[in-house]
Amino acid sequence: MEYLVMLPGPTNVPNRVMNAMLAPVINHRSDDFRVLYKEIFEKTQKVFQTTGDIVLLTTSGTGAVETSVVNLIKKGDKAVIPVNGEFSTRLADLIDSWGGQAIRIKAPFGENPPYEEFEKVFDQHKDIKALYAVYNETSTGTTIRYMDKLGQLASRKGAFFVADSVSILGGDELPVDRWNIDVCVTASQKALAAPPGVSPVSVSARAKKYMQENPPPTAYLNLKRYFKYQEEHFETPFTPALPLYYAFREALNMILEEGMDNRIRRHKICADAFYAGLNAMGLTPFAKPDARSNVVIAVNYLQGMDDKKFRGLLGEQFKVLVAGGFGDLKGKVFRVGCMGEVHKYHVMRTLSSIASAMNMIGVKANPEATSVALDRLKALN
Missing domain, CATH: 3.40.640.10 (Type I PLP-dependent aspartate aminotransferase-like (Major domain))
Structure with missing residues (x-):
């Protein structure tokens, strides 16, 4: 894969x-x-x-x-x-x-x-x-x-x-x-x-x-x-x-x-789905609501989520690559790119992999989180 x-x-x-x-x-x-x-x-x-x-x-x-x-x-x-x-x-x-x-x-x-x-x-x-x-x-x-x-x-x-x-x-x-x-x-x-x-x-x-x-x-x-x-x-x-x-x-x-308008709309819908799905898992965005990006989703780690172990599981077990934080934010956040050809498949596979990796390290993720995101993605053609 x-x-x-x-x-x-x-x-x-x-x-x-x-x-x-x-x-x-x-x-x-x-x-x-x-x-x-x-x-x-x-x-x-x-x-x-x-x-x-x-x-x-x-x-x-x-x-x-x-x-x-x-x-x-x-x-x-x-x-x-x-x-x-x-x-x-x-x-x-x-x-x-x-x-x-x-x-x-x-x-x-x-x-x-x-x-x-x-x-x-x-x-x-x-x-x-x-x-x-x-x-x-x-x-x-x-x-x-x-x-x-x-x-x-x-x-x-x-x-x-x-x-x-x-x-x-x-x-x-x-x-x-x-x-x-x-x-x-x-x-x-x-x-x-x-x-x-x-x-x-x-x-x-x-x-x-x-x-x-x-x-x-x-x-x-x-x-x-x-x-x-x-x-x-x-x-x-x-x-x-x-x-x-x-x-x-x-x-x-x-x-x-x-078309630029369609492309921008697609990115926004995918970002909304990411934020909704991650929130349903109990994860919170790092950026304040009025400043949140539609192309880079920065997420605060929950207690018990080790950066190296979590992202290692995502990459090794699920073949999904996300970025960690750096500088003062190293080990405190992970970042998901919501850009380029991002569509339903990318959002859903990433969210389901994040939920699975969380469960594997002992941090329970809401199993309904992916359905919350999928509901937001209905706006895509």
């Missing part, structure tokens, strides 16, 4: 996406490649819901996040960022290490700071260069539900708005242009349901102009070079991961065939 990969990334990849990588290798300085790249460019724009430029980096999501910093932040620049988890902490530290000044708006893990705190910070600092936000904090299953208001605020104040959407784009609402997002970064292996290794970045016209006029002292992550090659030849400045490009194109095809 194959593993059911219910991690917060990488996630399950549909067979037609995996099979796309069997296409022959081509010259990345050829007309064949330009056709491929242009098609991916245009389809990525549709998924991002933007008319802005798209750059495809051959990196993990972290490479795309770092790109957003090195191309915008200069020494002494102020950047506001809400910090409420591992990845937002890393991003704030990255801004500081690059010479910027990260103004951290802190909130307890599992919560978001009140929107009003951002207005206060902008009133206190008149020279803020950028507002960064980790839209979905993968470490805690927490989603910012006022991204649109942050975009309006940044626009009013003349600051760049940067969205780290690595674990959420393709699984929840994210209209880049409508939310005034200047730079949006994501990664192929999360809600887009493609193999790891491609990280798309969208860039607004305003941000692009700034980056072209103020290129960073770096080579591989220098977006000015990518813009130049795209405008002159519709190529990449460096050798791309060609098999991954084929897979990514097929993943985009599947997303557009389903």
